[in-house]
Amino acid sequence: MSEVASWGDSPQLSNKKGKNRLANESTPSTECKFNLLPEPIIESIFNRVEARGDRNAMSQVCKLWQKMDGMTRKNIYISNCYSIAPSDVSRRFKSLQKIKIKGKPRAYEFGLLVERWGGHAGPWIGEMSRAYPELLGLSMRRMDVTDNDLRILASRCPKLQKLKLHKCCGFSTGGLEHITRSCRTLRVLDIEESDDIEDTGGPWLELLENSDGRLESLNIASAGLEEENIKEVLPVVGRSLKCISSLKVSDMELGSFFKILDNSNVPVVELGLGCYCSSPEDPKELASSFALRLSKLRSAVGDRGMQVIGETCKQLKRIRVDQDTSEYMTDYITQKGMIAICEGCRELDFLVMYLSDVNNEALAAVGRCLPKLTDFRIVLLEVRNDVKDLPLDEGVRLLLQGCPILTRFSVYLRQGGLSDKGVGYIGQFGTKLKWVLLGCSGETDKGLRLMAEGCRQLERLELRCCPFTELQLASSILNSWRHLKYLWVQGVGATSGLGVDLVTHKSGFLVEFMGETQQILGYYSATRPRTDNPRSVCLINYVPPEDRPEADAKGFQGNTHASQGDAHSFYSDYADGYVRNSCSEAEAFYPGFNENNLYPDADENAFYTGVVDAGLYLGVGDSCGYPEFGEDEAFIY
Structure with a gap:
């Protein structure tokens, strides 16, 4: 032997x-002798590995380990619905219980995305409900969901316990009625900020009384529903909600909330009242009522509200202050409120604020008081013209120095808000950052170059109205950010030439170019390019020379890199090898479908063999608290 x-x-x-x-x-x-063990023993070992990174690494060791991973993994997170076909997911993972899927880019939330961009939930719901009839949880974010999708989900997955449709659109209360009527073991129902919901009436909310009475979280805030109906029905339904620990609606009096929560036998950990302010004492009353048991909060009023929360709710973990354009909005958060929160709530690991004014002192307070912070985001609103303490370079430096475990960082400011020096500080002191969003930041390519020298672990980058050219973007992405999996750019550097550069040098990478709005969206895909894109979206993907017509292949060999001077001519001359505007009638409606909208037989070569870390760029993970889906759990208006 x-x-x-x-x-x-x-x-x-x-x-x-x-x-x-x-x-x-x-x-x-x-x-490896490990593989000689009986499969049940190997499966048992895999079931005992909980860390997401370890599971991802183990799944890429060999075919047997990938098979074991597919048999034992219970939860999965798909960071982009177009990164893999639904049929490929069900082929690889045999016993999923919880699934999280993101659709449209974040730009959709701010009205920046082209119309009818995509993000259809139908193919995913159809395949997931067919393959996993024992499904317990489904979370979708920024996707188009129809009433028929919800009907199929309710009929095929009656044991569903958690349904989150965050910032989704296309369905009505009639679709929700299918869920509340058929899924009697619901624990979480979350439709927050799905503000295009059509309220067709019906007993969708009353049907919760017929459940097993163990609903833990109900979130119907900012969903565009008839507020008067909610105010009448919810207190009645509340009598049967004995396990409710999280309750969020758009507008309700404090007294009504307390009556509902008095029926619960468990501590309240999350509360959202929407715009409830009737007097300056309301924030104090709310904070003092839940000071000992509240770890997440959704409502506050101006700097005064932030000061009261900072004084009273010392154990808060997550705070988000969103922009409120309602008629009730009488005050805005400034640096005073931000400093009060930082000095009072020192256990925070998540802080998002929309501010009317901010200064370097406020950012320094974050670094001084919040060493456990992992996710920080601010937006400077265009409601004041007298913001004086700009740029925020020194504040950014002190913040990053004082938050050693920060992995997500976003600053959306205004012109002059962050100089090249400040952008360089992000690279120098943000070495652990994996997600960065910059708006109106930087002055020249020098800032991006300095940032790229330090942030070598960056996986997601989003830029809007930043003065970085396509040459510097391509250089930073291809030479420094080798782990980058997702890119969104709007502005001067969002060109077709950049898209060609990226798909040529990043195996499995696909770029969507939207010339009308000067945007590009780039991501890895382990399946064919999608075919449901509108004509305003050009898909740029690499076609190897051997798969192209002879003339194109011959021309391509001398043009493997598009420089700034010839990018557009290169793009035009060889567009057939890179770009598709729309699908033909015979092509699939969605990746994973054939011309008859049926799922094809399993293709063992569906994954790109040249793509590294396939499990990582797909966002596969066992952790239910993945940041992208956890970010909606703590809001303050």
Whole structure:
């Protein structure tokens, strides 16, 4: 028998079996004795590995380990609905229980995306409900969901316990009625900020009384529903909600909230009242009522509200202050409120604020008081013209120095808000950052170059109205940000030439170019390019020379890189090899469908073999608290 190199082998052991046999092996065998164990034992071992990073790494060791991972993984997060076909997910993962999927880019929330961009939930709901009838949880974000989608989900997955449709559109209360009527074991129902919901009436909310009475979280805030109906029905339904610990609506008096929560047998950990302010004492009353048990909050009023929360709710973990354009909005948060929160709530790990004014002192307070912070985002609103303490370079430096475990960082300011020096500080002191969003930041390419020298772990980058050219973007992405999986740019650097550069040099990378709005969206895809894009979206994807017509292939060989001077001519001359505007009638409506909208047979070569870390760029993970979906759990208006 030939010697086998395996875990635990040593030269001494090998010499006993045959003198220097292992040392003389020119090409050691990669066979592992671990794989000789019975599959049930290997499966049991996999079930005991909980860390997301470890599971991802193990799944890429060999085919057997990937198979075991597919058999044992219970939760999955798809960061982009177009990164993989639904049928490929069900083929690889056999027993999923919880699924999270994101659709449209963040630009959709601010009205920046082209019309009818995509993000249809139908193919995903159809395949996931077919493949996983025991599904317990489904979370979707920024996707188009129809009433028929919800009907199919309710009929096929009656054991569903968690449904989150955050910032989704296309469905009505009639679709929700299918869920509340059929899924009697619901624990979480969340439709927050799905503000295009059509309120067709019906007993969708009353049907919660017929459930098993163990609903834990109900979130119907900012959903465009008839507020008067909610105010009448919810207190009645509340009598049967004995386990409710999280309750969020758009507008309700404090007294009505307390009556509902008095029926609950568990502590309240999350509360959202919407715009409830009737007097300056309301924030104090709310904070004092839940000071000992509240870890997440949604409502506050101006700097005064922030000061009261900072004084009273010392154990808060997550705070988000969103922009409120309602008629009730009488005050805005400034640096005073931000400093009060930082000095009072020192356990925060998540802080998002829309501010009317901010200064370097406020950012320094974040670094001084919040060492546990992992996610920080601010937006400077265009409601004041007298913001004086700009740029915020020193504040950014002190913040990053004082928050050593920060991984997500976003500053959307105004022109002059952050100089090249400040952008450079992000690279110098934000070495652990994985997601960065910059708006109106920087002055020249120098800022981006300095940032790229430090943020080598960056995975997601979003830029709007920043003065960085396509040449510097391409250089930073291809030479410094080797782990970058997602890119969104609007502004001067969002060109077709940049898209061609990226898809040519990043295997499996696909770019969507939207010339009308000067945007590009780039992401990895393990399946064919999508075919449901509107004509305003050009898909740029790499086609190897051997798969192209002879003339194009010959021309391509001399143009593997598009420089700034010839980017547009290169793009025009060889567009056929890169770009598709729309699908033909015979092509699929969505990745994973054939011309008859049926799922094809499993294709073992569906994944790009040249793409590194496939599990990572797909966002596959066992952690239910993935940041992209956790960010909606703590809001303050």
